Amino acid sequence: MAEKQNTVTYKIANVPGDGIGKEVVPEGLRVLDKVSSKFGIDFDFTDHDWSCETYAKTGAMMPEDGIDQLRPSDAIFLGAVGFPGVPDHVSLWGLLIPIRRHFDQYVNLRPVRLLPGIEAPVHGYEPGDIDMYVVRENVEGEYSEMGGRIFEGTDREMVVQETVFTRQGVDRIQRFAFDLAMTRGKKLTSATKSNGIIYTMPYWDERFAENGKDYPEVEREQYHIDILTVHFVARPHTFDVVVGSNLFGDILSDLGPGVTGTIGVAPSANINPEGKHPSMFEPVHGSAPDIAGQGIANPIGQIWSASMMMDHLGQPEAGAAILEAIENVLKDPSAPKTPDMGGKDKTQDVGKAIAEAI
DSSP: OEEETTEEEEEEEEEEESTTHHHHHHHHHHHHHHHHHHHTEEEEEEEOOOSHHHHHHHSSSSOTTHHHHHTTOSEEEEEEOOOTTSOHHHHIIIIIHHHHHHTTOOEEEEEEEOOTTOOOSSOSOOTTSSEEEEEEEOSSBTSOSOEEEESTTSTTOEEEEOOBOOHHHHHHHHHHHHHHHHTTTSEEEEEEOTTTSOSHHHHHHHHHHHHHTTOTTSEEEEEEHHHHHHHHHHOGGGOSEEEEOHHHHHHHHHHHHHHTTOGGGOEEEEEOTTSSSOEEEEESSOOOTTTTTSSOOOOHHHHHHHHHHHHHTTOHHHHHHHHHHHHHHHHOTTSOOOGGGTOOOOHHHHHHHHHHHO
8 A cells, every 4th residue: 555645545456356346336336436536535446357257368366477467456346257158166176265264354344334225125124123243254164165075977076175173263253253142232143053964063053152252241042043044034133243154254244235125236355354455346246247238237246345445544534434335326216226226227326326325
């Protein structure tokens, strides 16, 4: 990060990726441009056209030196990864997951909030009644690279996938969640499955109890993942911060936005809390190839991710201004809405309205 006179400049790697990523990222950049002029923040964007199209042309999702190209960045602004014709495990393990792991972005932080102007499938709640964070372990757990396949194509075929929990990995994600809970409602819920998964989940529970000793002010609760999904739907207002392994956190952080109305507004941050490496900010919704190219994708998830990026970069006033603009547009019955929010407007219409509201 460079500083000149009173203006701060951040180096941002811009990776629109696939599908609707190419449509929502420009709206995020539109909002950041407005933030730049209002708050005296400069952005030095470097564009990277890495995607499944790149894979089709070159046989790789990004160049061999792709990680090194991203390394000098203060943050990475990602659209989406994945498109028909390239298997999902190829696209994700060729771009998204290497970025998370090379830069030790071990925290995946996903806010879940009932926003104004969005009709949720759960009834009886007002905007703000549902307001939680899902903290997902992001670099180990169930999504490890340990395992393999033997005797392929025969009746002896066998596939093994290993789950890997380390004390360092479990402790640091749980303690991040405890720290976050201390800044909010001082309540932390742990997702587990220690009644059915005999080694890893009892260990997760043991570390949760041990780490909790350093946070006596935080109310702790834990639920097996199956009943926890029921509680997310039946009483989502009772949760504040929820911490889970890579797989459980992934499931819950998609379920949360589903409960509050639309995954199109859901943002996420892949964070290296120590700041040794760049963190990455992306919407939860993915590339949505079924609507790609139609100009109807909801840009709010991308724009809210920009708000989280500003918070992470130490610009909370700018981050708050973006989120306030999102809420003000959603409150206005006459403001544009994309089809997933019950409207008939285009991606650009919503992006322009939010930029103008800042």
